[in-house]
Amino acid sequence: MWGTDGAKVFAVADGWGWTCVAVEHWNAECLGWHVCKQGTRFAALEPIFLGLMSTVGSVASDAGRLALRMDHGSQYLSDHFQNRIKYWGINPSFAFIAQPQTNRMAERFIRTLKEQVIYGRGFQNPQEVSAAVGFLADTYNREWLVEKNGFLSPWQAKAQWLDQASLARAA
Secondary structure: OEEEEEEEEEOOEEEEEEEEEEEEEEOOOOOEEEEEEEOOOHHHHHHHHHHHHHOOOOOOOOOOOOOEEEEEOOHHHHHHHHHHHHHHEEEEEEOOOOOOHHHHHHHHHHHHHHHHOOOOOOOOOHHHHHHHHHHHHHHHHOOEHHHHHHOOOOOHHHHHHHHHHHHHHHH
């Protein structure tokens, strides 16, 4: 299961913009992110697209084969968004209304993003926001120690799981 969410970010020259993310539930890895001026259905699909390309290498029909947890935002409820994720083989899984903890992985990543990158900084434009989000996503995946992973980073947890899976196949 993946989780997706978005957050508004202010840039001095361009005003409010959006950061959208897709996060893997089992190891908390940020699979994709997108910074844009408007948080539309197209912007919300971008991190899902990036996540599919990075994990399965394709956005062909039925490439996803997973569930996607999201809130009830208009971008996620749109026909375009719903039809695209269904085409990719992704089953929608909506968080309970007014209970953000039911989309905890995406919400937690957004909180970390705000605390570590957004709050206390003045961004001039979306390009600066994008660079900061990209830096955090990479650092988070490589180095952020996540309790649910036994205090391994998301990529360390994935590597450990892949090692165990290859040993099991060899046995």
